[in-house]
Amino acid sequence: DTEVTQTPKHLVMGMTNKKSLKCEQHMGHRAMYWYKQKAKKPPELMFVYSYEKLSINESVPSRFSPECPNSSLLNLHLHALQPEDSALYLCASIQGEMGAGGATGELFFGEGSRLTVL
Amino acid sequence: EDQVTQSPEALRLQEGESSSLNCSYTVSGLRGLFWYRQDPGKGPEFLFTLYSAGEEKEKERLKATLTKKESFLHITAPKPEDSATYLCAVQEWDNAGNMLTFGGGTRLMVKP
Numbered sequence: 001d002t003e004v005t006q007t008p009k010h011l012v013m014g015m016t017n018k019k020s021l022k023c024e025q026h027m028g029h030r031a032m033y034w035y036k037q038k039a040k041k042p043p044e045l046m047f048v049y050s051y052e053k054l055s056i057n058e059s060v061p062s063r064f065s066p067e068c069p070n071s072s073l074l075n076l077h078l079h080a081l082q083p084e085d086s087a088l089y090l091c092a093s094i095q096g097e098m099g100a101g102g103a104t105g106e107l108f109f110g111e112g113s114r115l116t117v118l
Numbered sequence: 119e120d121q122v123t124q125s126p127e128a129l130r131l132q133e134g135e136s137s138s139l140n141c142s143y144t145v146s147g148l149r150g151l152f153w154y155r156q157d158p159g160k161g162p163e164f165l166f167t168l169y170s171a172g173e174e175k176e177k178e179r180l181k182a183t184l185t186k187k188e189s190f191l192h193i194t195a196p197k198p199e200d201s202a203t204y205l206c207a208v209q210e211w212d213n214a215g216n217m218l219t220f221g222g223g224t225r226l227m228v229k230p
Contacts, residue, residue, distance in 0.1 A: 040225075042207075045217050056217065092161075105150075106152060106164050107152070107218060108164060109161035114159065
């Protein structure tokens with residue numbers, strides 16, 4: 001069983017809607033990630049939060065807005081999305097020792113939120 | 119730029135037919151190589167981490183090995199429940215934020 005919990009599991013939204021994806025972990029991990037995965041493709045990194053601060057933004061369009069309210073929670077706010085944004089959105093956190101170069105260790109993924117934009 | 123290539127893209131096996139999946143990588147300094155299993159519509163499930171050439175790890179019917187240029191995931195006497203996509207990913211020492219560079223995956227189908 002994964003210890004990274006994502007909600008909702010499925011989301012259907014129109015291009016004018018505003019919605020949010022949520023992620024929660026209680027393993028004490030200090031780095032959390034958002035990935036996007038299209039069918040039959042590997043996950044693509046979107047954002048990295050380290051100690052609740054945004055450390056990496058992989059040139060993601062502003063219609064995706066991440067938020068890290070505390071060390072256990074990670075949100076992804078969605079607004080004015082396009083149909084091509086339909087994908088599986090994965091949250092992950094990293095176990096391991098935090099050092100100058102970031103944490104070393106395994107990334108643990110949630111089950112994902114399947115987003116469909118109509 | 120990091121490169122991770124997995125082969126084959128798809129593999130069909132009969133139950134009990136052992137085989138290997140390959141992950142070739144090009145990085146300036148390997149921090150870790152990770153294997154994940156992913157079922158359709160689910161998040162990747164962590165399997166193994168390998169840190170240095172010569173290292174091997176086993177879990178049930180799976181065994182992962184690492185050389186300086188590639189990693190193999192050996193599947194011994196697979197069962198239908200081993201059917202999934204297997205992803206490998208590498209982490210580089212110069213990599214801020216611990217980004218993983220994923221390979222394209224191998225879709226494994228094991229028929230009874």
